[in-house]
Amino acid sequence: xxxxxxxxxxxERSMSLQHIDLKKKELVVKRNGQTYNLLDFNAVLExxxxxxxxxxxxxxxVLEESLFHEETSYHKEHVLKEANELIDFIHYYIxxxxxxxxxKYEHRKLNKLKVLYLATSLGLSVPETFxxxxxxxxxxxxxxxxxxxxxxxxxxxxxxxxxxxxxYSYTERLTLDTITSKLSTxxxxxxxxxxxxxxxxxxxxxxxxAFYSMAIFSQSDKATQTDYRKQGKAKLASRMVPYQLxxxxxxxxxxxxxxxxxxxxxxxxxVDEKGExxxxxxxxxxxxxxxxxxxxxxxxxIIAEKLSCI
Amino acid sequence: MISLxxxxxxxxxxxxxxxxTRGFSRSTIIDVAHKNLYFIDNAYCDLISRFRVDKIGAVxxxxxxxxDVTYFLEFLNFLQANNLGTFVQDITLFPxxxxxxxxxxxxxNAIIDSRNINHDFEDILKQLDDLGCLDVQLxxxxxxxxxxxxxxxxxxxxxxxxxxxxxxxxxxxxxxxxYHRLVKKYPVLDLIIVxxxxxxxxxxxxxxxxxxxKKVLFTTQAVDSCASCGTINLRSMSIPDSVQxxxxxxxxxxxxxxxxxxxENGDIKNCPSLPRSFGNVKDTPIARVLEDKDFxxxxxxSKESITVCKDCEFRNICSDCRAYTSIPGDILSxxxxxxxxxxxxxxx
Numbered sequence: 001x002x003x004x005x006x007x008x009x010x011x012e013r014s015m016s017l018q019h020i021d022l023k024k025k026e027l028v029v030k031r032n033g034q035t036y037n038l039l040d041f042n043a044v045l046e047x048x049x050x051x052x053x054x055x056x057x058x059x060x061x062v063l064e065e066s067l068f069h070e071e072t073s074y075h076k077e078h079v080l081k082e083a084n085e086l087i088d089f090i091h092y093y094i095x096x097x098x099x100x101x102x103x104k105y106e107h108r109k110l111n112k113l114k115v116l117y118l119a120t121s122l123g124l125s126v127p128e129t130f131x132x133x134x135x136x137x138x139x140x141x142x143x144x145x146x147x148x149x150x151x152x153x154x155x156x157x158x159x160x161x162x163x164x165x166x167x168y169s170y171t172e173r174l175t176l177d178t179i180t181s182k183l184s185t186x187x188x189x190x191x192x193x194x195x196x197x198x199x200x201x202x203x204x205x206x207x208x209x210a211f212y213s214m215a216i217f218s219q220s221d222k223a224t225q226t227d228y229r230k231q232g233k234a235k236l237a238s239r240m241v242p243y244q245l246x247x248x249x250x251x252x253x254x255x256x257x258x259x260x261x262x263x264x265x266x267x268x269x270x271v272d273e274k275g276e277x278x279x280x281x282x283x284x285x286x287x288x289x290x291x292x293x294x295x296x297x298x299x300x301x302i303i304a305e306k307l308s309c310i
Numbered sequence: 311m312i313s314l315x316x317x318x319x320x321x322x323x324x325x326x327x328x329x330x331t332r333g334f335s336r337s338t339i340i341d342v343a344h345k346n347l348y349f350i351d352n353a354y355c356d357l358i359s360r361f362r363v364d365k366i367g368a369v370x371x372x373x374x375x376x377x378d379v380t381y382f383l384e385f386l387n388f389l390q391a392n393n394l395g396t397f398v399q400d401i402t403l404f405p406x407x408x409x410x411x412x413x414x415x416x417x418x419n420a421i422i423d424s425r426n427i428n429h430d431f432e433d434i435l436k437q438l439d440d441l442g443c444l445d446v447q448l449x450x451x452x453x454x455x456x457x458x459x460x461x462x463x464x465x466x467x468x469x470x471x472x473x474x475x476x477x478x479x480x481x482x483x484x485x486x487x488x489y490h491r492l493v494k495k496y497p498v499l500d501l502i503i504v505x506x507x508x509x510x511x512x513x514x515x516x517x518x519x520x521x522x523x524k525k526v527l528f529t530t531q532a533v534d535s536c537a538s539c540g541t542i543n544l545r546s547m548s549i550p551d552s553v554q555x556x557x558x559x560x561x562x563x564x565x566x567x568x569x570x571x572x573x574e575n576g577d578i579k580n581c582p583s584l585p586r587s588f589g590n591v592k593d594t595p596i597a598r599v600l601e602d603k604d605f606x607x608x609x610x611x612s613k614e615s616i617t618v619c620k621d622c623e624f625r626n627i628c629s630d631c632r633a634y635t636s637i638p639g640d641i642l643s644x645x646x647x648x649x650x651x652x653x654x655x656x657x658x
Contacts, residue, residue, distance in 0.1 A: 215404065217325075217396065237343055239393070241326040244403050275399050294327065294343075296408050296553040304414075 003308045006036060008050040015055050020093070027093055029055075039093070043100035043307040048108060048285045051090050053083045099310045102207070102303060103264050107284045110260070112154060112191075115282055118259055124252045124279040127270075128194040134186045135179065141192060142176050148195040149174050196278045202243055202269040205291045205299060206257050208306070211250060212299055214291045215243035215271075240294035249277045256282070266291070314383060318367030321401035322386060327553055328394045330358055333623025335655035340627060341394060342556050345549045347627070348392065354385055362401055409557040415442025416600055418568040423536055423582045425451040425574040429591070431462050434572060437596045439469035443570070445500075449477040449582075451535055451574065456488045463496040473500035477533060480506040486513055486526070493525040502526045505533040536573065536582035540631035542648035543657065547627045556626065560612065565630045567609045570596055580608040583633030608632060611641065618644035622652035 008015060008029075018028040018035060027038045053063075067075040091105030116126050128145075131154075132138050142149055150173050157169040173195060204213040218238035245253065253267055256279075266286025270278045292299035324330070327342045330350075337355040339348040360369055366386075373379050389395045398404060420438050422429060438446065448462065459476060466474060476499065490513060493499050502525065513526035532538070550556045558567055571579045577587035578599050588599040599605050611632060613625035618636075622628070630645060637643035649658040 239325050239327070239343060242405050242407055244405050246400075246403065293552060293554070296410070296557060298408075298410065298412060300414075301412060 006031075006038075006041065010048060010050065010052050017051070017056055017090070020090075025097070027090065038090075039097045041094070042098060042310055044094055044098045044102070045303060045307060046091065046095070046101070046103040046105055046108070051087045053080060053087070056083050056086060100307055102306065103285065107260075107262055107265075109155075110282055110284050112281050115256075115260070116279075119252075119256055119279045122252050122255050122259070124249070124256065125276055126279050127196050130192045131189050132192055133189040135183050136185075138174070138179055138183070138192065139176065142174065142179060145194050147175060148197075150193050150195045151190055152193070154189075154191045196270040196272050198270040199273055199275075200271050202245070202271060202277065203291055204243075204245060204253065204267045204269070205264075205286055205288045205297075206253070206262070206267065207264050207288075207299070207302065209254070211245055211253070212288070212291055212295070212297045213243040213245050214240055214295050216240050240291075242295040242297070246277065253279070260284075314366065314370065314379075317397045318365065318370065320366055320397040320399060321364075322361045322366060322389070322395055323398045323401060323404050324358055324361060324389065324395040326404065326407040329556060329626065330355055331623050331626050333625075333655075334621040334652045336623055338623040338627075339394060340549055340556070341392075342549060342553055344393070345551075346392070347549060348394070349623075350385075357382070357385070361395075366397070407553055409553075409560050411554060411557040411561045413442075413568060415444060415568065417441040417443045417570050417596070419443065419445040419447070420569065421447045421449065421571040421582060423449045423451070423572065423574040425535075427574070427576070429572065429576060432465050434591060434596075435462075435465050435469055435471065438570070439471060441570075441596065441600070442470075444470075444472045445475070446471055446473070447475040447477065449533070449536070450479060451533070453479050453481045456484060456492060459492060460495075463492070463499060466496075466498050471498060474498050475501045475503070477503045477505060479533070480504050480508070480528070486528075489513060489526045500525065504528045505531050537634075539581075539583060540634040540645060540647045542629060542631060542645050542650070546629045547624055548629070549627050559628070560626050562609055563611045563630060563632065564613075564628060566611070566632060569609075570599070580605065581633050583631075584608075608641075616642050616644060618652065622650065623655075624650065624652075 008031075015029055015031040018030050020027050025039050028035055029038060030036075063076050063079055065075055066072045088105070095101045095104060113129075113131075116129055120126050130137075130141060132141065150171050152171040153169065158167050159169075160167040174192070199217075201216040201218065202213055203216065204211045206212075216238050249269075256267075257263075257265065260282070262282070262284055264286070265282050265284040266288070267282045268280040270280060272278060288299045288303075291297065324339075325341075325343070329340045329342065331338045331340065332352060332355045335352075337350050337352050339350060340346075341348070357369070364372075370379055370382065373382065417438060420443050422431075422434060435446070446466075459478070463474065474496075489502055489504070493502065504527065507528035507530055509528060510530055511528050512524045513528065550559060558564065562568075566580050569580065571582045572591050573579055573582035573587075576590045576592055578589050578591055578594060578596060579587055586604075588594070588602055588605050613619045613622070613628065613630070616630075619625050619628070619630075628648075631647065632641055632645075634646040635641060635643040636646045636648075638646075650656070651658065
């Protein structure tokens, strides 16, 4: 099994789009001096975005030009819109001319709240979830749940690294103290959930009907109690081991993936002290290495085999 | 201290990445996640195998003497205190880890020995790169100039080789700062070992560039030829960084798997110290050697098939050596330079 392949990374400045010809069925890119018609490829695995604006706009100065005097940002926004429409089509075109597709571009983003709503309606257990915008509501919730509430981003957390600082946000516990001292009377609508007291976390990578699950024990360390990703201060690496979802949970989760039309993705659960599997979210561009490597699932190999078996 | 009443209805789950190896005299638990090794009595090794079948309560009920219950409790405390396992309600949710091993590269590591002759490094490295080789060890049995090492390192630039180790002879005329400059200039250069040095030390870090830290090692050990290799002791063993690494050790030969060697005469071998040549690199493509079943055979000599080693509790973390064996010519006998006796559980 040896097939030639091309890996396109986001923001890889060495690649550029040459042309698209609908009649001749050509989508030609140039990379490191070589040209490829991406429609010649039979199989595609998509994780996040392959093409970005930078791959289309060779000269970034173009974006900064101010063509419309009263609205200085109009030009940039307009070009970005054009670029995104084109990027959308590029992925669509490649997917449609491929025999085998794993992970679709249009599925790269899911609405967390929509997914939670769907999960509940299918019968999965989810954390109690609220969107609040006033301090009074938040204090009420905090008291009702005895200080056990957390907040996280509605879409994605902050993840920004500048030359001087790294800014990133994870799931954080809220305390009455912080709320009363740091928040104003009203604020931007924010996602609040009742904290699940976890025994362990579960991450399940789904690929065409099969689950590759991993349990993450991180409770013994305070740094990772609310979110295992915060390992910076943890003394011992979290214990990551193979896991088998209970049949009932696995059946409901499969249904959720089907309803969302996803053939792949990563689902997160918390397992509480009663053994209940509380569904948190699906990451449609789910990282599989972080499950595959500790559990020795060889998902890389499984994907490679699926892509080449056409 | 664990209260047993609370857990009689639970199973004890030894984390799947904590591997138990039973030896003749004692057993080991290798915690791959934290890179720790623990010795346990073989009786406890049997007990652990019951954890997947019996709840704590059932295990306790099977003991006749009260002191066995006490020992058991102490053992559970030991496992929990070292974070090797936890109590769970349903053990079937926690399957064992697969020890299947594979790698996309046809060759993952290579050794190239040099003495007096100049190999065509450009050709050899290109061939290794085409085979997906990641780690390359270069051993020089003569004094080498820095500029020569540099010319070889330049050749790795167009390749996907991730790490190069150089083992070179001490040369009093070379300023140690030259080694420092070399590792700084070539991040691919993972380690330089300078043998025959006046003292044993790592080159001190001279600036705040973290990558140069501990990349130049001076050792007084004399290395005259490939015959200096193959020593097995506690220092030569290491717990792999990943389950894959552990699985490779269990399923394959920990030294020779996916390895290609070019000896000082240019002969392609499993290991420079092994007698059999599969052709000279001057006229035999490495890829063709890989098609030879005899060449591949050595990759699959696991410890289970080696006499003595199969009874050793260190077998799954051992570096092994198939070139210098205790019974010369018997490739399935214990490494000659291993000082451990698993029947007595001591190092000679």
